[in-house]
Amino acid sequence: MRHDSTTRRWTLHIIISLFLVLISQPYATVDAAAVGKCAENEYENSQGDCCDKCHPGYRLKKECPAQGKRSVCEKCKSGTYLNTSNYNPTCWTCKKCDSRDKIMFTVSNCTITKNSECKCKEGYYMKMLDEWTPQCRKxxxxxxxxxxxxxxxxxxxxxxxxxxxxxxxxxxxxxxxxxxxxxxxxxEPRFTTEPTLQKTISNNKVSQIVFPICACIIAVMVGVFLLYEAVRIWRKRKRASSNHSSSRDDKAKSEDEPMMEEASSVTEIKDVSISNQLYETELRIELPDCVPREIKIAEFFYFVLDEIPVGRFKELVRRLGVSEPDIERAENDHRACKDAQYQMLKVWSDRCGGGGNNILSCHLIQMFIDTLRDMYLSSCADSVETKFLSQDRPISQ
Known part of the structure; x- marks a missing residue:
């Protein structure tokens, strides 16, 4: 019974896969039909054979008599042209530029491979009266x-x-x-709408792209599902066989359980004693405090004023959160540049809670260093970090 259920399941999976493949076939058929049986530089003649096209500047005089035979082409006469590979029986008439009133002039003359190019002088535009006759109008x-x-x-x-x-x-x-x-x-306001034909064409292009992709995705998902089912069935059979073999070893394992329990209890006692020793050792180790423990605000400010470029100082205090009115107030109250900059840093430290007892906290210094690194002033940041956050710096008295 189990074998019959597995067979039915695999048969269902195969049917679903074939159905998805059949769904994607119409798109492949359309693409093959659009390509055609003749190459790009060939055309299908009245007999259904593929003939070679004529080169630009030549017209088709006689079709090829059979597959693999050459077509008979003839050069376009003066005043006519053909600008692409073709199988046209006649050449196109060249455009004539009327220069009698000196409003129109010829940019390039007509050749057998290119039409003549006309242009109107400034203040006039070109209008085609027919396929070959242009006219300049004001x-x-x-x-x-x-x-x-x-x-x-x-x-x-x-x-x-x-x-x-x-x-x-x-x-x-x-x-x-x-x-x-x-x-x-x-x-009423003017609205620009997209032509209905263009919308239809774009929708068709989207459907031609989306549907095959969806079909491929579904096919991949079905394949993954089939692989998953195969692995699951294989694991189930392997588990059943391993359970059968492990049942014979249960009796032998049960005899060894008392000895294993005694060994595990001894191991647990040793592990507990080792962990207690490590904990006592860690307690005896004195963890270092934040270094330096006390940093004077004035010492820190005058040091960084010598390190930071003058042209980047306002950018620094703006990044630290000092407002524009505070910056202008500091500049107006202090004519000396360093005094004004000192006042800006004082505003920052007071607002961040670092002004108590003229001591600057470690986290404010680290914020200052991180801001310098964000401004790509790494050398200044390294100097400040070495001076005030180095482990080797002596503790301030």
């Missing part, structure tokens, strides 16, 4: 109450829109909304 000037969007250069064109809180009266005139009577709908 840029539009925006009127009162309007803003210009874009630049009138190249193929771009000036667009005039109403300013905020203005509404359109004519093509080149916008008036303030506070003068509007019965035209409140024209003063």
């Amino acid at each position: 840029c539009k000037t925006c009127g009162d109450g309007q803003l210009t969007v874009g630049n009138c250069t190249g193929d771009n064109y000036d667009h005039c829109i109403c300013k905020d809180k203005h509404y359109k009266v004519k093509n080149n005139l916008c008036k303030p909304c506070d003068e509007c009577i019965g035209c409140e709908d024209l003063c």
